[in-house]
Amino acid sequence: MKLESLALHCGYESEPTTKAATTPIYQTTSYTFDDTQHGADLFDLKVAGNIYTRIMNPTNAVLEARVAAMEGGIGGLAVASGMSAITYAIQCIAAAGDNIVSTSQLYGGTYNLFAHSFPRQGIEVRMASADDYDKLESLIDDNTKALFCESIGNPAGNIVDLEKLAAIAHKHGVVLIVDNTVATPFLCKPFELGADIVVHSLTKYIGGHGTTVGGMIVDSGKFDWVANKARYPMLNEPDPSYHNVVYTEALGAAAYIGRCRVVPLRNTGSALAPHSSFLIMQGLETLGIRMxxxxxxxxxxxxxxxxxxxxxxxxxxxxxxxxxYALSKKITSGHASGILSFGIQGGKEAGAQFIDALQMILRLVNIGDAKSLACHPATTTHRQLNADELKSAGVSEDLVRISVGIEHIEDILADINQALDKVK
Known part of the structure; x- marks a missing residue:
């Protein structure tokens, strides 16, 4: 099926008891075992099934299957937020003493996680501009566990050449992790361009209505963890925290996404509520026409x-x-999603006047809503960054970001015009 159909049908068939046409909300903490051996087999990953909603839930499973299918991956893991998805995606394969390499044009929360939180956990993050390929490659060493980027930077709006980054990562036996939140699978299919792992903030375009926070990790199933055993021992050696399972032996191509579920998610518990999955799936159904x-x-x-x-x-x-523009043709189907940035004569003060004068466009820091949204990143989403970090992230003090919604274009332009008229 094409993406629009997968978003509506993948992962669920009318369940046999009630014949419900829409995925039910399985509002339960736990699931019964047939007998003691069944429970043991579930915990040993020998059979498929549900154990506890912190780890898996049937409503979440449908959402995971749909997003994974739309991205072309082998499996997905739904978690409580986009930041949880990024954190777990890296913690699954990196520990104290390791490092990751990342492009510097990042969402403010991601930049802060990389610049401050991970280093306190012993994971070094080395950054360079997304178009400085030589610099990015030079930062990779024997302890590098991932190369990370956003397909379309937020709020910088830069489009990243995923093919080039994939070639650099794979030359060194390193996975490429791509945050595909802004592009969504309708504009960009990172796995087709060589990426190995995709993360999403489901809060944004996929949910699409500003009601629900959620995140997703999708595994392509294509990276050869066994061939790169020395770099990724946690997937190839017995895990004492989980019955000494060897994930590549127990789960094959799904070793990575399986470990994400039973180690970082299970142990730290950033689980997505089934009701949130239900709401996000309502948004997912209309993602194509909204994009x-x-x-x-x-x-x-x-x-x-x-x-x-x-x-x-x-x-x-x-x-x-x-x-x-050329990269938009190559990477994102000739489109650039719904966020743009601009500067106004008068700089930071003029930007503030513009935002304060908006009447229909909402002043808030989310993106991807059906409604148009505006913010000043230097004083909100990227407020914690110093001047050098702001420059590295591609955020100038005068930058105004608009997440353009699906209202009638004449109404959007009318609000922008009247707000610009009030700028002195």
């Missing part, structure tokens, strides 16, 4: 802003004069 409108509206807003006398610059990858 069409998001991209259409965002391009119209970007072109309009380019012509406005008070606007000094506009950053949107699908504009023909954008430095990322």
């Amino acid at each position: 069409e409108r998001h991209c259409e509206n965002a391009l119209a807003v970007a072109k309009h802003l380019q012509q406005h006398p008070k606007v000094t610059w506009v950053n949107y990858g699908a504009l023909e004069n954008s430095p990322y």
Whole structure:
């Protein structure tokens, strides 16, 4: 099935007891075992089934199957937030003394995690600009566990050449992890471009309505963990924390996503509630048609802003004069999703005046809602970053970010115009 159909049908058939057409909410903490041996087999990963909702849940399983299928992966893991997804994706394969290499153009929460939290846990994060391929490669050594990037940077709007990064990572036997939140699988299929692991903030475009926080890790199932045993012993040697299981032997191609579930998720518990999965699936069903409108509206807003006398610059990858235009054709199907950034004459103060004058567009820090949203990243999402870190992340003090929604384009432009009129 195509993506639009997978989003509606994958992972669930009318369940035999009630014949419910929509995935039920399995609001339960636990699941009964047939007998003692059945419980033991479940914990030993010898049979499939449910143990405890902190680890798995039938409602979550449908969401996992749908997103994994849309990305073209072997399996998925739903967790409580996008930040949990990023944290677990790295903690699954990295420990104290290890490092990861990352592009520097990142969402503020991710940048903070990488620059401050991981180093306190003994995991070093080395960063370079997404287009400095030589620098990124030079940062990889024998203790590097992953190369990380965002397919479309938030809020920098840069589009990353995933094929080049995959080639660099695989040359050294390292996995490429891609945050595909902004692009979604409708605009970008990282696995087809060589990536190994994808993470999502389901809170954003996939949920799409600003109601529910969630995250997802998807495993391509294509990385050869056995061939890279020396770099990834945690997947190839007995795990004393889980009955000495060897994940590559027990789970084969799904070794990575299996360990994500039974180690970081099981032990630290950032579980997604089944009701949240249910709500996110309602958004997922309309993701395709919403992304069409998001991209259409965002391009119209970007072109309009380019012509406005008070606007000094506009950053949107699908504009023909954008430095990322060629990459948008190669990586993101010629689109650049629904977020754009721009600067106004008068800098930071003018940006604040503009945001304060908005009437329909909401002032908040989320992205990907059906409704249009605006924020000033330097004082909100990236407030914890110092001047050098802001520059590295691609966030200038005058940068205004708009997550363009699916309202009628004339109404969006009218609100932008009246707000710009109030800028002195």
